[in-house]
Amino acid sequence: MKADEINRLDSESGIIATLIKHPDFSFYSENLLPNHFTNRQNRCFYTAICEMAKNNITTVDAFGVMQILESSDAMRRIAKDITIEQIQELIEMSEILARNSIEEYKLLVGNVVDAAFRRDTYQRLKECEDLCCNEEANDIQEKIYGLIDEVMTDYSTTDDIPQFKDVVDDCWNEIQNRQQDGYAGIPFKFDKLNEYATIERGELFIFAAEAKQGKSMMLLNCAMDLLKKDQAVLYLDSELNTRMFTARVLAHLTGIEYRRLTTGNYTEEEKRKIDDARAWLKTRKFTHIYIPMFDQQSIYTAVKKVKHVQGLDVLIVDYFKGSGEGTAFDSYQELGKFVDKHHCSR
Template structure:
């Protein structure tokens, strides 16, 4: 490629046996626009970085330009020439004259965000293709130390990491928008009976302290063993699920207008044990009596009535032991997509698995992962934590 390719921002190279998806034209247009007007860099810096470029020479041009602009220095064909004169890749493209041709061919500066998005999307596609090849290669290699289940977990973690690399919509927002959002939350609390802006836990004292459970919140419920953490969590889950009503929300979307769909990750107890505890709370029959079958007729009738009432409750239990945080996030997304999801409860945090080698770092990674789930899915997440 000794000359600038024809200007075609949507011209994506078709993948063959050796070529990954890319758009040389979009990369050239973007770089040319930056070299012509450095102010354009600020419009694309949040979307892409050097690693998103397919051509390594383009990646180095972007990297050097970024470093100079960050120091308030000029990035132009003339200033970059001094840094790239000995670059072998640039020599193959025509040397420093290629930089001048990039700047000279940039005719669509107004569309730089579109070019940046194309470059970013194609980079993600290349990563997905490479990830697929890695998964395929590992699966083809029959190794007794690498079980298929472990490979599935590794693949899910890799996909989760790829998905969490960032979006193009981040950055600052105006104070006007922030104030408007705050007023809307306060108005929801004012309009709703009981004065709650969030989802009611069904526990009056807790609701007064928290104002209900709010979207994107991560709440840690910590206590020593056998202090009633799971009992409190099951109470909250049951109270939210049994009040579930679907309708049109104030923002015009369809969803829970009261109560909500609950996803309960029970890493310590089986789904059956957790269901028994919830039934015990709902029927007001001690769980040890239920286990022994030692119930009077009125108690058994209350137990059966509670079971019938709970049949229709949107409470979903996942009792997978030692679930990785990436898999937990994937299952929460899937539940939101298929049935809706308004609250996630994790019992308990220390039983979730991370990928960090150090235990302290692993707990930090899990906590950040749970907070990321809360923000991404716009739901409150309650995580129980064991104190020694």
């Protein structure tokens, strides 16, 4: 057995022993899951002791643990060969192995979670390798992003539960840092709009109007204003290809009429304005992608790629077509799920 495997199992045994003496310590390790343990018996003991702590049981005994292990068919199958004698032996050994401080216990938890993270990440990477080697596999980009995101999300939680007195100052500092010209969040270009809302990370903002009423021009204005504020923007467009969109952007930035700009009917001075606008755009974190038919897979892949390449503060979708013929509430629900999936501001 390798040294790191010995350390890992020692940490697992130390956790169980500590919880036998201090079952309430389990509230400091809610991010530690039974499947993070490599030893099956330790998984069972951890599950049982956590359940006892939730039921306000402060003394762990062999009979109580066995009762929980036999409380359901699923648990009985997992703990089928664990005897009350083994549980009693473990309780007696806990006198030697148990830690008596929360800090020591959390160190043991960190060791076990870190080992589990490495195992799960390795397993996901192996699955990615299998996908790459399988010529018949479809949608591998989305699947690979999904596999990696899954393991990162699983291990992104924290067991720290600070009291409000410990966070109020940090929260106030964050509130102050977000204050910009009398607004919180990222203000829109149009002051009147900021009286009602600003752009917030993880939130959904919808511009709705009938066809040909200026929605796309409104979004283009917002996009250029965000770039001037040095925000990283992804613009997903179902109507204009990137060439046509670029022409609109340059017309917007230079003040040259779209038709004159696209036909070459502009002066030398206006040509310099166009060159300056193009040079400025190259300094911005901005991506425009033309996707004639939106679907969750194409959007998901685009967002992940851009986040890795340039970062992403705001995602603009022009325009989102719902999948059904439901009510406005149905469309709102669908858009809400869309936001939750991609975790960035719109």
